[in-house]
Amino acid sequence: MQSTAAIRARGVSKTFGDVVALDGVDLDVPAGQIHGLVGPNGAGKTTLLGLLLGLAVADGGTLEILGMPVGRVLGVPGSVAGFVEGPGLYPTLTARQNLAALASLRGTTSGRAAHVDELLDRVGLREVAGEPVRGFSLGMRQRLGLAAALLWEPRLLVLDEPANGLDPAGKRQVHRVLTDLAEAGATVILSSHRMDDLAALCDEVTLLATGRVVFSGPVRKLAAESGDLDHRLVTSDPEGAREVADGTPSLSRVAGGGSLSRADDDALVVRGPQTALDELVVRLVAAGIAIRELGPVVPLLESAFLALTGADDGVTPDGESAR
Amino acid sequence: MTAIQLEVPPPVRPVALRRSYRFELVKLASQWRLRLVLLACLVAPAVYTAVISRQSSLPADALYGRWMNQSGWAGSLVVLVFVGTIVLPLLTCLVAGDVFAVEDRTGTWRQLLVAVRSPRRIFLSKALAALTVTLALLAALAVSSTAGGLVSIGSHPLPGLDGHVMGTGELTVKVLLAWASVVPPTLAFSAIGLLGSVALGRSPLGLLMPVVLALLLEGVQLMPVPVALRVVLPVHAFTTYRGLLTTPGQLGPLWIGLAVSLAWTALATLLAYRLFVRRDFTNLAHDGSGHRFVVAGLAPLVGLVAVTTVGVGVGTGATGTGIERPELEAALATSFAHLYVLQTDELHRPAVTEEQLHTRARCDKGGDLVDDTGPGADWRCVVTWTLPGATATGTAIYQLEVAADGRYVADGDGPKEVNGFFRINTPTGDAPNPLWQFDGVVDLLDNETKGS
Numbered sequence: 001m002q003s004t005a006a007i008r009a010r011g012v013s014k015t016f017g018d019v020v021a022l023d024g025v026d027l028d029v030p031a032g033q034i035h036g037l038v039g040p041n042g043a044g045k046t047t048l049l050g051l052l053l054g055l056a057v058a059d060g061g062t063l064e065i066l067g068m069p070v071g072r073v074l075g076v077p078g079s080v081a082g083f084v085e086g087p088g089l090y091p092t093l094t095a096r097q098n099l100a101a102l103a104s105l106r107g108t109t110s111g112r113a114a115h116v117d118e119l120l121d122r123v124g125l126r127e128v129a130g131e132p133v134r135g136f137s138l139g140m141r142q143r144l145g146l147a148a149a150l151l152w153e154p155r156l157l158v159l160d161e162p163a164n165g166l167d168p169a170g171k172r173q174v175h176r177v178l179t180d181l182a183e184a185g186a187t188v189i190l191s192s193h194r195m196d197d198l199a200a201l202c203d204e205v206t207l208l209a210t211g212r213v214v215f216s217g218p219v220r221k222l223a224a225e226s227g228d229l230d231h232r233l234v235t236s237d238p239e240g241a242r243e244v245a246d247g248t249p250s251l252s253r254v255a256g257g258g259s260l261s262r263a264d265d266d267a268l269v270v271r272g273p274q275t276a277l278d279e280l281v282v283r284l285v286a287a288g289i290a291i292r293e294l295g296p297v298v299p300l301l302e303s304a305f306l307a308l309t310g311a312d313d314g315v316t317p318d319g320e321s322a323r
Numbered sequence: 324m325t326a327i328q329l330e331v332p333p334p335v336r337p338v339a340l341r342r343s344y345r346f347e348l349v350k351l352a353s354q355w356r357l358r359l360v361l362l363a364c365l366v367a368p369a370v371y372t373a374v375i376s377r378q379s380s381l382p383a384d385a386l387y388g389r390w391m392n393q394s395g396w397a398g399s400l401v402v403l404v405f406v407g408t409i410v411l412p413l414l415t416c417l418v419a420g421d422v423f424a425v426e427d428r429t430g431t432w433r434q435l436l437v438a439v440r441s442p443r444r445i446f447l448s449k450a451l452a453a454l455t456v457t458l459a460l461l462a463a464l465a466v467s468s469t470a471g472g473l474v475s476i477g478s479h480p481l482p483g484l485d486g487h488v489m490g491t492g493e494l495t496v497k498v499l500l501a502w503a504s505v506v507p508p509t510l511a512f513s514a515i516g517l518l519g520s521v522a523l524g525r526s527p528l529g530l531l532m533p534v535v536l537a538l539l540l541e542g543v544q545l546m547p548v549p550v551a552l553r554v555v556l557p558v559h560a561f562t563t564y565r566g567l568l569t570t571p572g573q574l575g576p577l578w579i580g581l582a583v584s585l586a587w588t589a590l591a592t593l594l595a596y597r598l599f600v601r602r603d604f605t606n607l608a609h610d611g612s613g614h615r616f617v618v619a620g621l622a623p624l625v626g627l628v629a630v631t632t633v634g635v636g637v638g639t640g641a642t643g644t645g646i647e648r649p650e651l652e653a654a655l656a657t658s659f660a661h662l663y664v665l666q667t668d669e670l671h672r673p674a675v676t677e678e679q680l681h682t683r684a685r686c687d688k689g690g691d692l693v694d695d696t697g698p699g700a701d702w703r704c705v706v707t708w709t710l711p712g713a714t715a716t717g718t719a720i721y722q723l724e725v726a727a728d729g730r731y732v733a734d735g736d737g738p739k740e741v742n743g744f745f746r747i748n749t750p751t752g753d754a755p756n757p758l759w760q761f762d763g764v765v766d767l768l769d770n771e772t773k774g775s
Binding site: 089 | 336337338339342343345346349350353354355429430431432433434435436437438439440441442603604
């Protein structure tokens with residue numbers, strides 16, 4: 001039997017006591033795709049990732065992973081790997097020992113050491129391979145966790161917040177590893193609160209809220225769900241720009257003059273459809289006002305997230321107040 | 324995007340047990356704490372026996388402590404006393420008591436489960452790895468203490484707990500068997516450690532469960548509880564090697580200790596296994612449950628104690644504390660006879676045998692108003708014997724301190740020429756008087772002597 005779906009979930013539900021973690025989740029993820037999973041705290045992301053890794057089984061519905069029905073704990077195919085809620089490493093072992101010990105579990109003796117070093121190199125940890133993991137930063141642990149998952153040569157890689165604690169260089173390295181994997185045909189499920197990561201990496205995203213799927217599809221389609229966005233406008237003449245904005249049809253001024261931070265004293269925040277923003281630009285140019293910056297206050301995906309999950313304005317997906 | 328055709332993957336197979344077992348050993352061996360403990364087990368007993376054996380003040384309270392400067396084997400037996408009292412339960416805490424909890428602390432359960440794919444294999448691997456390391460530590464203690472004593476003092480004869488002299492060959496076998504006899508109770512406490520580690524997670528009580536239980540049971544052992552209850556407690560099995568040091572051996576408590584230890588091991592391991600495989604590993608905050616430990620862990624073990632107590636009581640007919648006047652008199656008379664022969668030999672007097680002495684002992688506990696039964700420091704005994712060809716009967720007095728576990732210390736009270744002074748003048752110089760103070764042991768399950 002052959003299939004093109006790496007994951008196929010129909011009506012999957014899971015409860016913990018009185019708490020409904022997943023409530024009739026449908027999900028289709030094609031093979032070779034990097035798929036984002038996003039949602040506020042308590043949305044059911046971790047539970048869903050746990051089901052995908054085989055750490056638990058659904059109470060209801062059906063789940064197929066890599067074409068194989070999953071009906072029992074740890075019953076997922078052997079080519080599923082990843083981590084949820086932290087990479088799970090042994091602090092008393094070095095980075096190399098962690099990977100070597102895991103590799104020995106798998107029993108691939110031929111070229112094991114070379115393979116371990118190659119993986120360490122791939123995630124940028126070759127230079128600290130002999131250091132105990134207890135001294136590693138969060139970002140280094142995340143990268144080592146990714147290398148540990150790659151030991152299993154996964155066809156489905158499930159990662160929970162893999163970019164946590166990563167510096168820009170580390171993030172680029174992880175992104176490259178994931179895109180290489182996807183290009184080689186593996187499927188990557190990526191849970192993250194960082195919308196910029198999802199936007200940069202994912203072909204499609206699934207948005208969960210209170211255990212239900214509120215959106216699943218291409219990133220660009222999610223962006224369209226965001227409605228009118230707040231835009232930050234910085235010009236050469238703040239006073240003039242304010243008057244122009246007030247006079248632009250279908251555009252409202254949300255804030256201006258010290259509303260954002262001390263550094264934003266000269267910025268305006270305006271809200272309206274794309275056509276109104278275009279009209280604003282034309283009018284500012286006509287008025288001889290130079291536009292130094294015009295962009296969404298909150299990124300597109302984040303705005304869509306807030307709109308679809310019903311979260312309050314100014315609240316980021318991880319529950320913290322937006323600056 | 325081009326659709327990728329997927330082959331249905333082969334069925335999932337858990338990692339082989341030997342691989343996961345090796346993985347657990349690697350993790351245990353990487354803990355600096357365990358490395359230090361192994362080093363201490365290798366060094367400390369040897370240093371202790373070597374240093375103490377050369378001091379004038381010896382640990383006479385410990386069995387064979389007063390013999391440490393006479394024979395290198397005594398040091399090993401003294402260390403065995405300490406090991407059984409607290410050290411082995413403590414070692415099981417550090418190994419078995421932590422082997423599951425460490426995964427909670429490091430947050431590695433999910434990684435391990437995804438890698439091994441079988442909670443059953445994980446449990447077996449961890450249990451076997453913990454057992455391996457614990458036995459390695461025990462072996463280190465045995466080798467170190469024996470080597471320390473033999474190197475420092477040498478291999479010299481030592482009296483058994485019935486006074487008969489044991490030579491190097493017999494001592495080698497019996498000391499080895501004595502150390503082997505503490506393996507089953509060590510397994511029992513390891514299983515308790517596994518149970519605590521599984522049931523209580525990161526809780527300190529889970530880690531310390533073997534020591535807490537050992538101290539609790541030691542407390543029970545100090546009390547004059549019925550002998551049927553005493554011998555079914557796993558901590559008692561740490562002392563049953565004493566029966567090997569008499570001739571004939573007091574093997575009843577030894578076999579019961581072995582059976583009881585294995586029963587505790589099996590039940591506690593089974594309970595730990597059931598709790599483990601039913602655990603919800605998606606719950607990161609899992610930290611065990613005291614209620615669940617009491618219901619699913621402690622209650623069945625209490626039930627095991629009750630069942631085995633009744634079984635031993637019915638099977639052996641043992642009642643009371645097991646310390647009765649007839650068997651104490653028999654044990655004391657036997658020891659005295661053996662040690663009198665030893666003293667005679669050291670003094671180069673005409674040879675005499677135990678049979679020729681016709682030794683008897685009469686004991687009384689606390690005067691007429693107190694029943695002659697049970698442990699206590701108020702036992703007073705009069706030993707009589709007859710030398711071949713002599714018409715007079717020799718008499719010696721002993722004050723006995725009898726412990727609830729059957730061990731007694733006989734303290735000579737005269738006459739001075741026999742047992743009233745700690746040294747004797749031999750033709751080759753002064754030597755310790757074997758009849759002045761000596762250790763003995765009462766067979767708590769000896770019903771034949773009781774009935775005689």
